[in-house]
């Protein structure tokens with residue numbers, strides 16, 4: 742097992758990619774604290790992990806709220822005594838061009854997707870300094886290439902790529918590695934609106950050269966790699982996990 746004895750926090754671990762990576766980290770031997778604003782979903786996955794012999798903690802937390810985050814880190818330390826891995830995964834999708842975006846939506850997207858990475862890292866890192874650890878931030882391929890109608894969302898994800906590089910440099914001397922993953926379109930509740938229309942789904946699949954959308958497990962595998970010592974000399978990187986979506990124009994022109 743790659744993560745025996747490690748303690749991991751997964752934000753947004755109650756659904757989708759976070760749920761798959763909580764399972765994958767647990768399977769590799771980590772104890773897992775799940776921070777999710779949906780306390781019920783967090784508890785469900787924690788119970789499932791516990792039933793498989795993995796130590797797990799479920800906390801109903803809004804990761805865009807500093808008081809909640811501080812309390813969550815304190816409870817994690819009280820239960821597990823340390824933090825080795827922080828997976829900043831929680832996020833929401835907002836889909837408008839700038840002229841159709843409203844200020845409240847923009848602010849919410851920035852708070853949940855981006856400010857949460859700042860808050861969770863701010864409160865976890867002081868407990869990771871000795872002997873170090875791994876932070877895996879959730880960006881998106883939309884933080885690397887343009888995708889229409891994603892103004893606030895892609896801005897939040899592009900900022901996560903930049904923040905990842907900054908944090909990697911700031912904490913390298915403490916042996917804390919900081920990387921991010923940039924998934925393409927992945928089958929989770931986040932994109933259920935897009936998948937509800939079969940024609941839209943067909944067009945979406947066609948934009949991924951490998952011929953399918955991602956599964957949460959495709960992304961979780963990359964997260965386990967970045968969380969574990971398999972990536973021990975990798976920091977500050979954005980690992981694109983997207984079936985080729987962001988490589989370039991795929992139409993035969």
Ligand SMILES: NC(=O)c1ccc[n+]([C@@H]2O[C@H](COP(=O)([O-])OP(=O)(O)OC[C@H]3O[C@@H](n4cnc5c(N)ncnc54)[C@H](O)[C@@H]3O)[C@@H](O)[C@H]2O)c1
Pocket residue numbers: 752753754755756757758759776777778779782802803804805830831832833834853854879880881882923924925926927928929930931932
């Ligand atoms: N699904 C995709 O196509 C895709 C692609 C690229 C990146 N991502 C990113 O992956 C991450 C996970 O998305 P997903 O697709 O699994 O979505 P999801 O909706 O299935 O899961 C998101 C989880 O985050 C939780 N959450 C939302 N706001 C929160 C808050 N304020 N505090 C705590 N928890 C909160 C939700 O309750 C939910 O459990 C997001 O950051 C998303 O932007 C997803």
